[in-house]
Structures are given as structure tokens and as C-alpha cells.
Ligand SMILES: *[C@@H]1O[C@H](CO)[C@@H](O)[C@H](O)[C@H]1NC(C)=O
């Protein structure tokens with residue numbers, strides 16, 4: 629998208645959000661497909677609307693099925709832990725999280741329709757040893773490490789209609805989406821036969 633070429637200023641971030649936000653509405657809203665097929669997230673649980681970091685953090689890590697609707701801009705300035713059987717979605721194109729998500733040893737999660745400005749978290753969204761995750765219609769930018777990383781034998785995930793970018797070439801680690809575990813002496817043997825991830829329309 630053209631915004632890769634724009635030298636963003638912090639002062640225009642809100643207009644960028646509304647620009648990319650419009651793209652949410654213009655794209656189709658498909659049901660889950662690809663390797664994440666079967667992912668239901670919070671399913672038919674009653675929706676809980678959150679407007680504060682404390683409520684988002686508490687609901688995202690709570691046990692059980694939850695549909696969490698993000699309204700407005702929530703400043704967490706940290707990676708938010710998301711657990712199994714959750715849907716976390718924006719209420720409209722302006723729903724924004726300042727922070728990121730961390731998913732460890734979990735399954736069945738949908739994260740969609742969100743702007744994620746990565747501040748205070750190393751990765752935008754990181755999942756390890758986690759399966760059945762659908763990432764859809766996300767705008768993720770400016771992580772100091774990956775924007776969306778899938779590691780440690782995770783799999784059965786779909787990444788659809790997401791936009792990834794870095795606003796400045798001064799960010800020294802501009803690697804958008806890692807699909808594998810780190811190298812080093814082990815070279816990620818836990819990934820063998822795993823890491824089934826569909827990427828489409830990103
Ligand atoms: C997620 O929901 C499924 C289906 O209701 C249930 O079998 C499973 O135990 C739940 N997982 C967790 C970690 O709560």
C-alpha cells in the first residue's frame with residue numbers, strides 16, 4: 629500500500645488510522661478459512677465491550693469463552709495476554725490498541741478489526757505453541773521486533789486482510805512476520821510438521 633512510502637509523522641497517525649480504517653469497511657468480511665478453519669473464538673458468548681486497559685487485560689486473560697469488543701483507543705503499553713476461546717474485535721474502524729498481544733499455549737482465538745500500534749511490547753502479536761488462531765482485518769505497525777510472529781510449534785492459523793508497516797526507517801528491526809522459531813543451536817525442532825499458517829490478502 630502507498631503508506632509504506634510515506635514518512636509518517638506522529639501528528640498524522642490519527643488520519644492514518646482513519647485511512648486504513650476505511651479499508652476495513654471496503655474489504656469483504658469472510659468467514660474463517662485456510663488452516664484456521666474451525667476456529668470459533670468466543671463463539672456465541674455475550675459480547676463484553678471494553679474501553680479501558682484494565683478491562684481488556686482482565687477479560688483477555690480470563691478463563692472461559694468470551695467475546696471482547698474494543699471501543700475507542702486503549703492504551704496498554706504492554707503485551708496483553710490472550711487465552712483460549714476468545715474473540716477480541718474492534719467495534720468500528722477506530723478501535724485501537726496501543727500495545728500488543730501475547731499468546732502462549734492457547735487455542736481457538738479470533739483477533740479482528742483492530743488497529744494495533746505496538747508500543748511497550750517487543751512484538752505486535754506473538755503466539756507460541758498455540759493453534760487455531762484467526763487474525764483478520766488488523767493494522768499492525770511499529771513493533772521493535774516482529775509485527776506478527778508465529779513460533780514454537782504453533783499452527784493452524786490464518787492471517788487475512790491484515791496490513792503491516794513501520795513508520796520510520798530508524799526502527800532497526802523491521803521484519804514484519806516471523807513464521808518459525810529462533811535459530812541457534814536448536815534451530816526450532818519443535819516446528820517440524822507444524823506451522824501450518826495461511827496468509828491471504830495481506
Ligand atoms: C474451549 O472451549 C472448548 C469448547 O467449549 C472446551 O472444550 C475447552 O476446554 C475450552 N478451553 C479452555 C482452555 O477453556
Ligand SMILES: *[C@@H]1O[C@H](CO)[C@@H](O)[C@H](O)[C@H]1NC(C)=O
Pocket residue numbers: 646720721722
Ligand atoms: C473514526 O474517527 C474519525 C476521525 O476522528 C471519524 O471521522 C469517524 O467518524 C470515526 N468513525 C466512527 C465509526 O466513529
